[in-house]
Structures are given as structure tokens and as C-alpha cells.
Amino acid sequence: MGDYQKALSYYQEALKISQQIGDKAMKGSILNNIGFIYDRIQDNQKTLGLLSRSFENQLADRT
DSSP: OHHHHHHHHHHHHHHHHHHHHTOHHHHHHHHHHHHHHHHHTTOHHHHHHHHHHHHHHHHHHHO
């Protein structure tokens, strides 16, 4: 479980950076990766929420 927590910490930092620079595609990708981690630790509610946000950000970047 420790490796997942460490990965989440790094992804949270990357998420802040993507928000600061306004890169929605990168933000979507990071949210997707965070969602994958929550899937691995079997937190389905967080997984679905993050994947939904990921999809929205990636779509927003294409318009």
C-alpha cells in the first residue's frame, strides 16, 4: 500500500502543476492515472469520479 500512497503524492503534485499552467489534457491524463491507483486499492467511488473528471478535462482540451 505504501507504493500507492507515494504515487498518489507525486500525482497530486503533478496535478497542481498542470492546473497552474492550464494544461487540461495533462490534467485529464493525471486524473486518469490517479483513478487507476484508486481502482487498484479498490475505492470504486473515487475511481469513477476521477475517471469522469479525466474524461471531461480531455474533452475540454479538444474544443
